[in-house]
Amino acid sequence: MKLYTGPTTPFGRKAGIVAREHGIAVEEEVCNPFESGDLAGLNPLKLIPVLVLDDGAVLHDSHLICEYLDSIGAGPTLYPEAGRWLWRTRMMVGHGLADASVQLRLQQVLPEAEQSDTLKARYQGRMARAVAALEKEADALTQGAMRMVSVVI
Ligand SMILES: N[C@@H](CCC(=O)N[C@@H](CS)C(=O)NCC(=O)O)C(=O)O
Known part of the structure; x- marks a missing residue:
């Protein structure tokens, strides 16, 4: 199978980690979503x-891809039942942190006249709150069996 991903995407990185954790051979195809016309197909x-x-x-x-790879993978699941609503909620904080950082970067590379200070401040605030929240629980979230929350953060 082939994973279309890129050198800087946190979402593609997550999928690659799940494949490697489960020993699944995945061919990675580096793709620029801002240029590649084939991607829309x-x-x-x-x-x-x-x-x-x-x-x-x-x-x-990435959510779907990671769950799919986990479902066909060997070894322990990265989606254990224990405490799943809690750890999945924290995982979504990690995902939102990554998403806000991507959106912030997209703003920063626009020509200056097209950048929005309002949006940049919103993404920066979201990132700061997410980091602070995850930092408080980092030890608990990364102890014990590896779960998707550890992959994301
Ligand atoms: N919810 C999606 C988000 C994917 C996403 O935002 N990917 C970015 C790269 S990090 C992208 O392709 N951006 C292209 C664009 O914004 O046009 C996922 O988790 O896979």
Whole structure:
């Protein structure tokens, strides 16, 4: 199977980690979502990561890709039942942190006249609150069996 990903995407990185944790061979195809026209044919949202299975089926969004890889992987699941609503909520804080950092960077690379100070401040505030919240619980979240929350943060 082939994972369309990029050198700086936190979402593609997450999918690659899950594949490696489970010993699943995945060919990585580096793709720039801002340039590659082919990507829209695989994912109408034109976002990476995208996973193309050996039978040609296409999965997109890192949440779905990670759960799929976990479901076919060998070894312990990264989605254990114990405490799942709590740790999955914290995982979403980590995901939102990554998303805000991507959005902030997208603002910063726009021509200056097109950048929004309001949006940049909103993303920076979200990131600061997410880091502070995760920092408080970092030890508890990363102790014991490896779970997706550790992969994300
Ligand atoms: N919810 C999606 C987010 C994917 C996403 O935002 N990917 C970024 C790269 S980090 C992208 O492809 N951006 C292209 C764009 O914004 O046009 C996921 O978790 O896979």
